[in-house]
Amino acid sequence: MASFTPYTYIQCPCHDSTSQSRTADDAPPPTTTLPELSENDDDHAFDPRAHRSTFSLYPLEHLLYCDVCHQIRCPRCVTEELVTIYCPNCLFEVGTSSLKTEGNRLTSDYLHLNKSLTAANRTLTLDAHVAVSNARYVSAPWPSKLSKPPPDPTLLSADSATPIPPGPWVLTCSYCHWNSSEIGVKFDKPQGIFGQLQKLRYGEDQSKHVVSGDTSPTKTDSVPETNKARFAALKSFYGSQTVGANPGAGLSGLGDYGLNSPGALTRIMSIYSGNINGLKPKTKSSVMREADSPNEGFQLSDLDEGAAISQLRRDGWDGTVTGDQAKTQVEEGAQFADQLWPIPYLLRAKRSKRCPVCRHIISKPESKVSNTRWRIRLIANNSIPSISIKPLNPPPGSGLLKPLQPAHFLLTFKNPLFDDVKVTLATPATTPGRFASRVTVLCPEFQIDANPDNDMYLDDVLKDGEKERQRRRGDEGIHQAEAGKIWERGRNWVSIIVEVIPSSLRIEPPPAILVKDGDPEPDLSPLREDEDVLEIPMFVRLEWESEASHDQVGAATSREKDAKEKRELAYWCAIGIGRISQE
Amino acid sequence: MASNTGLASLPHRTVSSIRAGAHSATTPGPPQTPARPISSTFGSPSGSSRVDDDPIVIELGSRKLRLGFAGDAAPKRIVAISPEQQRRTGDFRVWEPDFSSQWRSRASGKPWGADHELWQLDVRGQDLGVVEDKLERELRDALFKYLLVDSRPRKVTLVLPPTLPIPLLSSTLNTLFHRFQSPTISLLSSPVMAAFAAGTRSALVIDLGWHETTVTAVYEYHEVQSWRTVRAGKLLMEETYELLLQAVRGYATMERTEQTEDRLLDESLSFEECEEVATRMLWCKKAARQPHRKTSEEGLATVHEHEEEGEEIPPTEDHSPMAITLNSCKPPKTVEIPFSQLAEPCEAAFFETRLSLSSFDDHELPVHHLVYRALLQLPLDVRAICMSRIIFTGGCSHIFGLRSRIFDEVSIQVEDQGWDPVRGKGSEQCKTNLKLHRDSSRQATKNGSVPVVIQPDMTNGNGEATEPQVKAADAPQEVDHVENLIRKEQNYKPQVQGFLRAIDTLGPWCGGSLATQMKIPALATIDREIWLQQGVNGASRPSEVDIKMGQRQSMGPSGLMRGQAAQPNNWTLGVWGTMF
Structure with a gap:
């Protein structure tokens, strides 16, 4: 609490600022006021405390920059493309096609079973562990386990002490010494763990259900018990109902996406020969009945939950699944700890990002999984000035701002561009919110010199800078917070001073004299989270001239090579200065 | 992937070719002829485009979102709205x-x-922008992290609770169209989908949700009516x-x-x-x-097990x-x-069994009363079908014993009161007094004392009215030829009806996934272009287009073609658009 790090958040210009709040009473939405608001939206100061702005504020490091459109791009306003899909645990690369068939989790029937074993093991150990100590470890990784060499599913048979290879295999966790024989999970062979687990969990019926259809897929003998099998049964039931209804028609193709050619052909024929004619013979549709037997996916619900209630009574609080555990499970519906199952690893994807406007790639990783470098990455840090904050005179003691006492802060703007940048700042005189602090930017307009990119002349430049600084210092003599003047200037940075008068955080109704009749009820609720942080909304406008980009196909080609283009960028940012002490 | 290029816009074509290049670079091995989609040579051009994009099915709830691809048996990601997601990035x-x-x-x-909560159903004073932002962040997270999709526009199927407020629906659609560029969004009704996922065409769906419990009667895939309570x-x-x-x-x-x-x-x-x-x-x-x-043969297997645990202390005494x-x-x-x-x-x-029924307001009826009342208000035929297809869904239905309790309470109420909407002392007396009862029902000669039943001048006007008047209920049923025809169909099985029965469903999400994969036309399908042009106010009221277009709700085989032939000029928000 006591420590507070000043921060800067930048609001991506992609946000949609139209207010959509609805009136509290029954009156129809104020159609007259809404357009008004959006019209003079520019006058509308940005409120970093509003609930919506949490979704559009980003730290500078999270932002990208499209250097063709010259615009900031936040994670919300880029289009993404998959480059590689891989397992974050074993770095196995998964193709997009198997992603479709096998889902978003690692179903390893490949040759890296051991790693998937650890993957499976991890969550189970978690569950066992949580049951023991009730700690909230769910998102904590288990590095001790994951770093193990491949033969780490220690082969041991629970019954026979001799660890011979053909014996049953279990999953163990080296962290909490749990092993899966406790829940009766043993494997015959150390391969295909995922498949074996599925088999243990669902029994054989899942595979049987698909294979053992004697004549048609609906007439299976096995009663589907799992949701997956029921789903498949329902699907085949509905398929048989819709297809069987009029077998000759082109609709038969719809069941399998119109891929088999005769069906597709008749469908095309019926489309092009005119719908009315095509539809006429089909109007005699037969009755589509309901599913009524278990192998069609129909199931009466078992309303008697006495067994579950007595289990709840027996196992108590620790026997039930915690909310975090239930969330991490792949399938929902687990309520007791013994219904938890190992979770295969969730796959991850490397993504390249494009500007949605000009389709220019602004971020592209190496496609190899083990390579963490980027081929292209245009981060905003290289294109817009960074802002750092520090107090001018570090206050003694707690470092909290004293209410109603002016404090001075030094904002340092650092220019990463190779051109001079003209910066214009604007802040509202008081911060929005319940506790309005006064803010004064002493020098709202200044220019930052270009970023000298030539390291060769670094010394010269340094000397120059030093000289210049000395000269300035000579000019200004002693530093003084003075309106209209910058505080300090470097090669590519400028510091200015912001004066704030923090408001008092006391929550009390306004004096009765000041309250008018039409005023809304004052908000006297207690202090909310982060309401004691003095946060300044600041509108930053940058202006610079740079060389025209020649790779653009547009009008720029006809111009001369050294033509300068004027560029402009403006955005809101929220600057967290410090906490106000509650006295 | 490559088959999509024909359909995709120009920028996308380049995108996919770049990506294909990246892939071929990573896979070591001898150079190969690039795989050509064989299907496109034989199938129709539209068929190939359909295969590629599997639509995303999203079930929206106040607390949870379920997302996954159409055709999956279970959602890939279940998002619980939590404040952790609503913090600033970083x-x-x-x-x-x-x-x-x-x-x-x-x-x-x-x-x-x-x-x-994602939203409150009372939209007064709510900032819908926040709803949009929340929804967007959750969707983006789920789509990119768990479904592992790219930003290509994808068709979306929404499974919506009954009578979702239009502002909320509108901001949902806005988010999906603006932020995720979905080309079309289909709307499906969650109770209908729950019935669909149970394999039935009609049901009484009891959704024990977060903000409210809704009881929706679904008959032949139509939402007949929906009742709600804050319990x-x-x-x-x-x-x-x-x-x-x-x-x-x-x-x-x-x-x-x-x-x-x-x-x-x-x-x-x-x-x-x-x-x-x-x-x-x-x-x-x-x-x-x-x-x-x-104990009908299909009755619940629950009855037997109650006796078994007689030795234990009953949980209520524990x-x-x-x-x-x-x-x-x-x-x-x-x-x-x-x-x-x-x-x-x-x-x-x-x-809340301690209080009498009269002490509740309309919005806070106890659930079992609401279910009973819902069944009571349904037309006779619909009630007969629905009462033997009771479906429980929603988060609270996982509470042990709650479903059976509601079911039993409703059964008891039906036993006690029957299906008589008239309640009170007068009707009670009327029932107990045998004389009165018989008088009114049987004897037409005492018509004078009970003038309500038959108009005498009507009977006089007809020549055939000389026969003794028979009450309509007692008349023998006429032979219905259509009915007979239907019975003759080989597919026909008599419908189960007339007794209370609870059936199990896979859940609305699975129904939506199934329906989308089967290409069943949704209640309403909204085009991106039209939405961007017209917004929510462009939607025609369903009553204006309903009969003519027939695009709503017909799920039979004939409905499939009609849904495709429907013109996009008149689009609706389905049952959700009726409010305004």
Whole structure:
């Protein structure tokens, strides 16, 4: 609490600022006021405390920059493309096609079973562990386990002490010494763990259900018990109902996406020969009945939950699944700890990002999984000035701002561009919110010199800078917070001073004299989270001239090579200065 | 992937070719002829485009979103709306050690548990922009992290609860169209999909949700009517809070904490912990007496098992303490609550049997009364079908014993009262007094005393009216030729109807996934272009287009083609557009 790090958040210009709040009473939405608001939206100061702005504020490091459109791009306003899909645990690369068939989790029937074993093991150990100590470890990784060499599913048979290879295999966790024989999970062979687990969990019926259809897929003998099998049964039931209804028609193709050619052909024929004619013979549709037997996916619900209630009574609080555990499970519906199952690893994807406007790639990783470098990455840090904050005179003691006492802060703007940048700042005189602090930017307009990119002349430049600084210092003599003047200037940075008068955080109704009749009820609720942080909304406008980009196909080609283009960028940012002490 | 290029716009073509190049670079091996999609040479051009994009099915709820691809048996990702997702990017305070103990400052200034809801059904005073933002962030997270899709536009199927407020629907559509560039969005109704996923065409769907419990009658894939009550998850949570607070304090207080500020005291508990207790420990008592169940061959297998556990103490009598560790109160405490007490929140939230029926407002009817009333208000035929297809869905239906309790209570009510909407002393007397009863029903000669039944001048006007008047109910049923024809169909099986029966569903999401994969036309399909042009106000009222277009709701084989032939000029929001 006591420590507070000043921060800067930048609001991506992609946000949609139209207010959509609805009136509290029954009156129809104020159609007259809404357009008004959006019209003079520019006058509308940005409120970093509003609930919506949490979704559009980003730290500078999270932002990208499209250097063709010259615009900031936040994670919300880029289009993404998959480059590689891989397992974050074993770095196995998964193709997009198997992603479709096998889902978003690692179903390893490949040759890296051991790693998937650890993957499976991890969550189970978690569950066992949580049951023991009730700690909230769910998102904590288990590095001790994951770093193990491949033969780490220690082969041991629970019954026979001799660890011979053909014996049953279990999953163990080296962290909490749990092993899966406790829940009766043993494997015959150390391969295909995922498949074996599925088999243990669902029994054989899942595979049987698909294979053992004697004549048609609906007439299976096995009663589907799992949701997956029921789903498949329902699907085949509905398929048989819709297809069987009029077998000759082109609709038969719809069941399998119109891929088999005769069906597709008749469908095309019926489309092009005119719908009315095509539809006429089909109007005699037969009755589509309901599913009524278990192998069609129909199931009466078992309303008697006495067994579950007595289990709840027996196992108590620790026997039930915690909310975090239930969330991490792949399938929902687990309520007791013994219904938890190992979770295969969730796959991850490397993504390249494009500007949605000009389709220019602004971020592209190496496609190899083990390579963490980027081929292209245009981060905003290289294109817009960074802002750092520090107090001018570090206050003694707690470092909290004293209410109603002016404090001075030094904002340092650092220019990463190779051109001079003209910066214009604007802040509202008081911060929005319940506790309005006064803010004064002493020098709202200044220019930052270009970023000298030539390291060769670094010394010269340094000397120059030093000289210049000395000269300035000579000019200004002693530093003084003075309106209209910058505080300090470097090669590519400028510091200015912001004066704030923090408001008092006391929550009390306004004096009765000041309250008018039409005023809304004052908000006297207690202090909310982060309401004691003095946060300044600041509108930053940058202006610079740079060389025209020649790779653009547009009008720029006809111009001369050294033509300068004027560029402009403006955005809101929220600057967290410090906490106000509650006295 | 490559087959999509024909359809995609120009930028996309380049995108996919770049990506294909990247892939071929990574895979080592001898150079190969690039795989050509064989299907496109034989199939129709439209067919190939259809295969490629599997639509995404999204089920929207107040607390949870379910997402996945159409055709999957289970959603790939179930998002629970949580305040952790609503922090600024780069705010890592969640990882601070004392984060969870500081929940009071985070919870202040908002309605209790508001951070855990996507929206409130009462849109007055709500900022819909926040709803959009929340939804967008959750969707983006789920799509990119769990479904592992790219930003290509994808078709979306929304499974929506009945009568979702139009502003909420509008902002949902806005988000999907603007932020995710979906080309079309189909709307499906969640009760209909629950029935669909149960394999039936009609059902009475009882959705025990968060804000409200809805009872929706679905007949032949139409939503007939929907009833609602606030006795749902939120109320249950408040009851749980009171129960836990009493346990923490060690004494019972009569006053209820209505204000949010009162829930931030040292001894009070956080919403998260209340929910944890509510989902883990609550159970529901059985009905006061068991209904006499007719043991039909398809009847529930539940009856037998009740007797088996006779030796055990019944759970209602069990006062053995259950230890629950609570960390969010100051200081942390392990409370011991008798097991029987843990059934009380359910009792108070859903049934409230202590109070008489007349003391409830329309919006807070106990659930079993609501179900009974819903069945009562349905037309006779619909009721017969629906009552033997009762489906329970929703988060609260996972509470042990709640479903059977509601079912039993309704059965008892049906046994006691039958299907007679007339209630009260007068009707009671009328029933008990045999003389009166017989008079009115049988004898036409005493018409003078009961003038209501038959108009005498009508009978005089007709020549055939000389025969003794037969009450319509007693007349022999006419032979219905259409009915006979239907019976002759080989596919026909007599419908199960006329007794109460609960059936199990795979859930609305699975229904939506199934329906989308089967290419069943949705209630309404909205085109991106049209939405961007016209917005929510462009939607025609369903009543204007309903009959002519026939694009709504017909799910038979003929409906498939009609859905495709439907013109996009008149588009609707389906049943959700009827409100305005």
